[in-house]
Amino acid sequence: SQTIHQWPATLVQPVGSPLSLECTVEGTSNPNLYWYRQAAGRGLQLLFYSVGIGQISSEVPQNLSASRPQDRQFILSSKKLLLSDSGFYLCAWSGPKTQYFGPGTRLLVL
């Protein structure tokens, strides 16, 4: 069966520091992968999606970037975090019916 992992689970970072969140998927090949951000009490905002290695589409302008160095690995990065980057970051992959989500990473920028 397919599983999706994210780490770290929680992260507290100072403003201006770099960021690297990792997502990996097991049990499937060549999945479409997605990064979402969820602000407290809000809905899901699509940040990036990828249909293959090295292929990244950005949905919103921001100081975040994404990379897909391997088929089942999706990384969300920032060179300098802003306070507004705080939130719950979710990785997802497209399965047989819909998108399936990882457990999320809660990021707090202070």
Next chain:
Amino acid sequence: GESVGLHLPTLSVQEGDNSIINCAYSNSASDYFIWYKQESGKGPQFIIDIRSNMDKRQGQRVTVLLNKTVKHLSLQIAATQPGDSAVYFCAETRGGYQKVTFGIGTKLQVIP
């Protein structure tokens, strides 16, 4: 622009009662709809889906109704249990699963 939204941000129901969570969408081209459940601190989980060529679909204790005339989607939970307490999102796609647009969500609180 296109949007998927929810009528009620918070819904409180007594344990054992039925719950109805509503959702409105604005894009008539949407052809696939999904309901997700998100428990606190976790990622959303797929509950049930429905295609635009259907108006009703039933799962275990859940039913989704689709009214394309008024662009309305609802999730009915029968005999609501404390474990049903969560935020419920409706979502829509057009032409496949590549991009999913999510609503803000409705928080369901089950009163024991």
